Amino acid sequence: GAVVSQHPSRVICKSGTSVKIECRSLDFQATTMFWYRQFPKKSLMLMATSNEGSKATYEQGVEKDKFLINHASLTLSTLTVTSAHPEDSSFYICSASIFPAGGPGEQYFGPGTRLTVT
Amino acid sequence: AQSVTQPDIHITVSEGASLELRCNYSYGATPYLFWYVQSPGQGLQLLLKYFSGDTLVQGIKGFEAEFKRSQSSFNLRKPSVHWSDAAEYFCAAYGNKLVFGAGTILRVKS
Numbered sequence: 001g002a003v004v005s006q007h008p009s010r011v012i013c014k015s016g017t018s019v020k021i022e023c024r025s026l027d028f029q030a031t032t033m034f035w036y037r038q039f040p041k042k043s044l045m046l047m048a049t050s051n052e053g054s055k056a057t058y059e060q061g062v063e064k065d066k067f068l069i070n071h072a073s074l075t076l077s078t079l080t081v082t083s084a085h086p087e088d089s090s091f092y093i094c095s096a097s098i099f100p101a102g103g104p105g106e107q108y109f110g111p112g113t114r115l116t117v118t
Numbered sequence: 119a120q121s122v123t124q125p126d127i128h129i130t131v132s133e134g135a136s137l138e139l140r141c142n143y144s145y146g147a148t149p150y151l152f153w154y155v156q157s158p159g160q161g162l163q164l165l166l167k168y169f170s171g172d173t174l175v176q177g178i179k180g181f182e183a184e185f186k187r188s189q190s191s192f193n194l195r196k197p198s199v200h201w202s203d204a205a206e207y208f209c210a211a212y213g214n215k216l217v218f219g220a221g222t223i224l225r226v227k228s
Contacts (some may be wrong), residue, residue: 004161006161034216042220042221043208043218043219043220043221044162044208044218045218046215046216046217049215091159093161093162095162095216106152106164106167107216108164109154109161109162109163110161111160111161112159112160112161114159
């Protein structure tokens with residue numbers, strides 16, 4: 001149980017285009033979903049937290065207009081990288097939790113999406 | 119500020135040898151603590167977690183971790199490493215969000 005999927009697993013796009021990444025909880029309803037970014041040889045940095053039906057909460061330094069997050073249902077959240085540039089190339093990982101954002105609960109992680117912007 | 123430190127970037131051990139990966143945290147109060155493993159190009163898999171109670175926590179794949187409040191540490195251990203354990207290991211702490219350490223890459227020599 002507690003499986004989270006991401007699609008696509010890899011995407012290459014041209015500079016200036018937008019890319020959408022989907023995160024789905026397959027066998028549970030996720031009250032909260034999280035988006036992380038992992039730079040090469042570095043740790044995961046939380047980008048934003050989203051609750052179903054409400055606006056995402058972005059971490060300091062993350063551009064909300066560039067990284068659009070939609071959490072339309074209890075099993076789906078999307079991250080859209082708008083007007084992508086090479087510096088946006090990274091590994092993006094989502095996670096999902098049955099607990100509200102304020103709770104400590106375990107997060108279940110997706111397999112990640114490798115974005116390359118050329 | 120809340121932080122998690124993993125002092126060792128790389129560790130190499132021989133197959134069958136014991137393993138200890140270090141993790142220290144800096145929080146105002148004891149956070150919830152986790153260890154995750156990540157294989158190349160993959161997401162994170164939870165190995166174990168500590169919320170409260172017994173300070174020695176058993177996880178999957180034969181891993182265990184010990185919470186030591188006096189040292190603000192939560193070190194991960196395994197008595198006998200297998201080649202399949204080669205991966206990157208992340209310690210994480212939850213105060214009001216999940217904060218990760220920088221990770222330790224484990225290499226296993228045959």
